[in-house]
Amino acid sequence: MRALFAAGILALSAALVAPDASAWCRTSTVRPAPGECSDMGTPLMWCSACVGLSVNVEGSLDIPLETVRTEAAAAAARWRDAPCPGELMDPPMFELRVIDDTRVFSGINHGGTNANAVWFNSLWRADALHRPGTIAITIVSFDRRTGEILDADVELNQNTDQNPNGFVFSTGMPAPDTADLPTILTHEFGHALGLGHSDQDRAVMWPTAGMGEQRITLNTDDAEGVCDIYALDRRPSAQCDPPGTTQRPELTCNDTPYGGFAPSADGGRAIGGCSVLPGSTGRSRPWMTALLAAGAIVASRRRWRLR
Ligand SMILES: [Zn+2]
Numbered sequence: 001m002r003a004l005f006a007a008g009i010l011a012l013s014a015a016l017v018a019p020d021a022s023a024w025c026r027t028s029t030v031r032p033a034p035g036e037c038s039d040m041g042t043p044l045m046w047c048s049a050c051v052g053l054s055v056n057v058e059g060s061l062d063i064p065l066e067t068v069r070t071e072a073a074a075a076a077a078r079w080r081d082a083p084c085p086g087e088l089m090d091p092p093m094f095e096l097r098v099i100d101d102t103r104v105f106s107g108i109n110h111g112g113t114n115a116n117a118v119w120f121n122s123l124w125r126a127d128a129l130h131r132p133g134t135i136a137i138t139i140v141s142f143d144r145r146t147g148e149i150l151d152a153d154v155e156l157n158q159n160t161d162q163n164p165n166g167f168v169f170s171t172g173m174p175a176p177d178t179a180d181l182p183t184i185l186t187h188e189f190g191h192a193l194g195l196g197h198s199d200q201d202r203a204v205m206w207p208t209a210g211m212g213e214q215r216i217t218l219n220t221d222d223a224e225g226v227c228d229i230y231a232l233d234r235r236p237s238a239q240c241d242p243p244g245t246t247q248r249p250e251l252t253c254n255d256t257p258y259g260g261f262a263p264s265a266d267g268g269r270a271i272g273g274c275s276v277l278p279g280s281t282g283r284s285r286p287w288m289t290a291l292l293a294a295g296a297i298v299a300s301r302r303r304w305r306l307r
Contacts, residue, residue, distance in 0.1 A: 024205060024225030025196035029144050037196055042147035044140065044194040045229050047240030052099035052255035053154075053192075056119035060158060062169045063181060065101075071171055072118055073098045075185035075216070078204075079193055082218050084227035092230035096189055097255045104262050106153035107269030108141040113262035114151050114269065116192070118185070120158035124166055129271075130155075135167050135209065136184050138191035139271060147239055150258040152192035156184065176212040183209055186216050195225045 030041030055072055059065040076096035084092065102115035124130050129137055134157055141151040159166035170178035183204075190205045198205040203221045218226075228234075236251040 022221065022224055023198045023200040023203065024221050024228070025198065026225070026229065027140065027191070027194055027196045029142065029147050032196070035197075042145075042239065043229070044142050044147045044149050045237065045239065046094055046149045046193070047237070048255075049093055049235070049251045049253040050095040050097055050255045051116060052097050052257055052261070053189075054099055054102035054104070054115040054117055054257075054261075056105065056117050057101045057103055058119065060120040060156070060169055061122075061160060062158075062178075063171055067171055068118070068181070069098055069101075071182050072185055075182060075189050078186055078216065078218055079189055079226055082223040082226045084231045085220065085224055092226050093232055093235040093251065094193070094230040095253070096192065099255055100261065100263065102262060103264040104269065105265060106139045106155055107271045108151040109259060109262070109269045111259075113260040114257040115262045116152050116257055118154045119156070120169075121155045122158045122160040122163045122166065124157045124163050130157075132165060135179050136188050138188045140191065140194075141271075149192075149194060154185070154188040154192065156181075174212045174214040178211060179209065180212070180214045180216075182216045183214050186218075190222065190226070193226055194229050195222075198222065198225070 025037035026043040028038045028041035028043045030038045032038035053072060053076065055065065055069050057065065059068055063071075076098065079092065080095045081091050102117055104115040104117045105119055105121075106117065108114060121130075124134075126132055129139065136154060136156045139153045139155070140149055142149045156169065157163070157166045159168045167179040168177065169181045169184070171181050174180045174183075186204050187209070195205055197207040198221050200206060200219065200221045202215075202219050204215055204218055205222055205225065206215070209215065236248055238248070241248060
């Protein structure tokens with residue numbers, strides 16, 4: 001009898017610790033091993049209530065610039081309107097906004113102006129970030145001490161004669177052998193917001209996408225992820241308080257990129273942790289070394305890679 005009772009307790013315990021359905025992941029100041037979610041470091045987030053994204057005027061070979069802008073705005077709105085679960089029915093308190101076009105590409109300029117660029121990269125040279133078979137990546141620069149995201153740039157691997165392993169992008173009815181731009185932008189904007197990959201294959205943040213596949217509707221897992229960062233009861237966040245804060249500032253919307261908007265590249269943007277060194281001049285502070293978090297979407301046999 002005692003053994004049966006013990007077995008019952010064990011079964012109940014198992015039920016109580018049933019697998020957590022959440023599969024979303026937040027990126028943090030500590031980069032995880034490939035395919036894993038980091039549980040170390042400080043999670044990344046934007047500290048304003050909004051930020052501006054800019055489409056690079058060089059655009060795409062496949063899609064008119066105006067359509068790229070429209071699709072970027074639509075992808076941003078999907079995250080803005082995510083229904084937060086539970087009692088918090090308000091949408092997330094953060095918005096990506098499409099602002100003026102830019103000529104800026106990826107990187108961050110600590111001494112000057114910036115743009116959060118969305119651009120089609122027709123010279124996808126393989127390196128640690130630009131892996132072959134990748135449809136797109138998002139490069140996120142952040143404050144390593146607080147986890148505040150300072151800049152995010154989305155690169156789409158554009159097929160050209162010079163870049164034959166890149167991808168042809170399409171909009172509207174998903175076309176075979178093309179990457180659905182709305183799907184790819186929605187996924188990459190999840191990274192720009194501070195999300196990593198989900199292990200639910202129905203989630204927008206699932207790391208692969210098929211050619212001709214459209215997956216633009218946030219599922220519950222995606223919504224829980226973005227709401228964990230930006231839901232009403234989490235804003236403003238103590239994580240975003242300047243040093244010595246005694247009264248938390250009101251959350252305000254300022255869509256100007258870090259350091260001011262850059263309509264054109266001035267050569268000062270760099271990728272990675274070497275752009276700011278202790279003792280450097282200008283606005284940067286020694287502790288504000290921007291590191292790099294990259295998320296991508298990749299291709300499997302029939303499903304291509306998202307980062
Ligand atoms: Zn990704």
